[in-house]
Amino acid sequence: MPELPDVQVFKEYLDATSLHQVIREVEIFRRDILGGVSSRSLKRRLKGKRLESTWRHGKFLFVRIGDDDDDADDDGWLVLHFGMTGLLEYSKSKNPPEHTRLLLHFEDGAHLAYICMRLLGLVDWTNDAERFVQDKELGIDALGEDLDFEQFSELIGAKQAAVKSALMDQETIAGLGNVYVDEILFQARVHPKTRAARLSEKQLREIFQQLRRVLKAAIRARAQPKRMPKSFLLYRRGENGAKCPRCGSPFQSTKVSGRTSYFCSRCQQP
DNA sequence: TTCCATGTTCCGCA
């Protein structure tokens, strides 16, 4: 489920397994997932270099690539986006996992696989991660230090769209997707189809608070639903006949700008 | 067989 919490977990996983390793060989199995960079150019930029640090913005993960030379001309960032089905897997086994699209072999014999079954992800290269974010017109990171309530309220409260669409718009706030927006709105007891501009200040405050609380709890749970609090919609999302942990009424589903949305029709009144 | 799925992008319509 690659939304902000999932990508944060991938970041921490990469940090723990692959940071400071030297890339011995690079395999690209599908060019479909490449952005502006060519297969040949990406290989040249990665081979012999080291994974120096990582940075996440919204659902994008950036990996700083460098080497020991003082000449930093070739240095830059490997860009990873996970689409709907992407993930990372570090391993020492011989065969890469199924649906591996990019494989980094390290000098110690292990490798890091970028797996993306549905090919909706992205692998790219940039010299300047912040400029990449600007060019993509991504909004402020949902867990960014500088996102305070005042700014949140200005960004979201101005929208005529359904609050769910407003929260999912990556150009407004980056990192939230279908699943976690449902969770935030459930915790805040706000119906997903409520027009953002019609939210009361109290509701906006509640959504802002729950946004931080939900994302942080999800990261602590390593983005695994069954490790999350039982009071979470996510804990039982998709289960047949799942009931609201607060009031016991069955969850309803509806479509909001094309995405399936789960909510409790009793706790989340329109 | 048909429908659905956590992602973004693009097109048409106010």
Added chain:
DNA sequence: TTGCGGAACATGGA
């Protein structure tokens, strides 16, 4: 011109 909603994209599982 801008904001919004829906379809398309690729693939596999129910």
